[in-house]
Amino acid sequence: MAFFLWLPALLLAALSEPAAASAGTSICNDTGALHQLAVTARTDGSWITQGWQALAPGDCTNPLPEGYQGRFFYFRAESPGYQFRDDSIRFCTKAGPFRAGGSGDCAARGYREQAFARARISTDSQKIPLSSRSQAAAAAPDTDAAGGTPYTAAVVLQGCSPEQEGAPAACRFVGGGMEIRATAGKQAAVPAFAFLMTLQQGAPLAVEGELISSFGSHGDLDLHSAALRQPNRHDRLLRQMQGRWVSAADPGDSFTLSGAVRQVSYRGSAMPPEFVSVLDTCHGAGTAGDFLLARDSERGTGLCYRIQSLGSDELTLIYLPRGTRLVYRRLPEG
Incomplete structure (x- = not known):
């Protein structure tokens, strides 16, 4: 899978790196849409889930660590407008980048529980087509929006835009490697947005609400409260x-x-x-x-x-x- 380096000075060095071995198990995106992939594998005696990795159309990725000895691994892929067919085997996930161990007490640990598909490890090279599990649907259910996910995080204020021409006020935050957008759609949130409008970009905040949707590095938040926090190092x-x-x-x-x-x-x-x-x-x-x-x-x-x-x-x-x-x-x- 191709990676875009943050600093252009490193692009040439990245292209010169040796390619990963073709043998093993790969997941290949043979759909027409960008998907976000989460994978669960057994590491040091425990099941560890990591996500979300972007998988562009036409790309393949070997989701397992080198020398993986397990007989199975589990995966889940998400994309707007697509329905994922799982095997009802559930692990902990959350919006944005994460690494979670086990599958119990997900909510108590700040995660949610989602169903994954099981894949058997082959001794020969094998490619798992994403279309075998993720299929386009006229109205695929939004698994992230169902009921909203409790969200409490330390973030940085990226900026706010006031209400204008019928569009409600909105604020953007960045935290945990993702951007969260909140819109002043409820009367109860008006005081929080009025407070945020007085702050400068870069203000450190503690926000609380419900994450009503997320995809990759972006999410939408039903904001309940926002407060300045003491800046740390x-x-x-x-x-x-x-x-x-x-x-x-x-x-x-x-x-x-x-x-x-x-x-x-x-x-x-x-x-x-x-x-x-x-x-x-x-x-x-x-x-x-x-x-x-x-x-x-x-x-x-x-x-x-x-x-x-x-x-x-x-x-x-x-x-x-x-x-x-x-x-x-x-x-x-x-």
């Missing part, structure tokens, strides 16, 4: 990184960070926006520290970078797991 680092930056090695490589959205430009061409989070750990990192997770807003793929240093005029990132050092200089405003 990660919030402060994100605030320090606001603005325009250019690569010290390639003046054609630059990006702008606004709130928690990063817009990369390479030699005048804009790449898909990315939702960023500052974390104290990241996949591929063997040690603790400060890390930047950048998630592609269109494909949902995520990349990790270690924040090696951050000053008023210079930012140094280490791309993981390669260890590539990337130095950026801040551009003056205006």
Whole structure:
């Protein structure tokens, strides 16, 4: 499966990586729509579910770790307008990127329970067509919207738009690698939106409500409440990184960070926006520290970078797991 790298300087290196072995089990998207894939496999004696991975039409992915010894694995794929045929085997999931163990007490742990399909491991190379499980329907049920999913999260305010020309007020938040949109559709939420309208982009918030729909890196929230939270170290680092930056090695490589959205430009061409989070750990990192997770807003793929240093005029990132050092200089405003 093709991955779009967050920093264009890494594109050539990515293309030179050796291809994954063709032997094994692959899931192939032979439908005409982008799907989001979640997979459950047995790891260290426990069933671990991970999602959601974007799978574009025509793409294949090997969903299992190298050397996987299990006889079965389980998967679920979602796309608007498509109905997934499962085997009534349920595991924990949630909107946006996640990693969940087991299948019990999903709600108590902040997850929901969804049904998966079972796939048998073959000793020979095999390809599982997505169309065997996910089929277009005239009105497929929205599994994310059924009853809404309780949602409580620490987010960053991306911006609000006031009511105009009959359109209700709306606010956008970024958290956990996804963008959440809330619309002032209920009278009870009016005070919360009035409060949000007074805040600046990048304000750290704690929001609560019901997630009424989600797909990939985007979701819609029935907002119940919103409150400012005390900025932590990660919030402060994100605030320090606001603005325009250019690569010290390639003046054609630059990006702008606004709130928690990063817009990369390479030699005048804009790449898909990315939702960023500052974390104290990241996949591929063997040690603790400060890390930047950048998630592609269109494909949902995520990349990790270690924040090696951050000053008023210079930012140094280490791309993981390669260890590539990337130095950026801040551009003056205006």
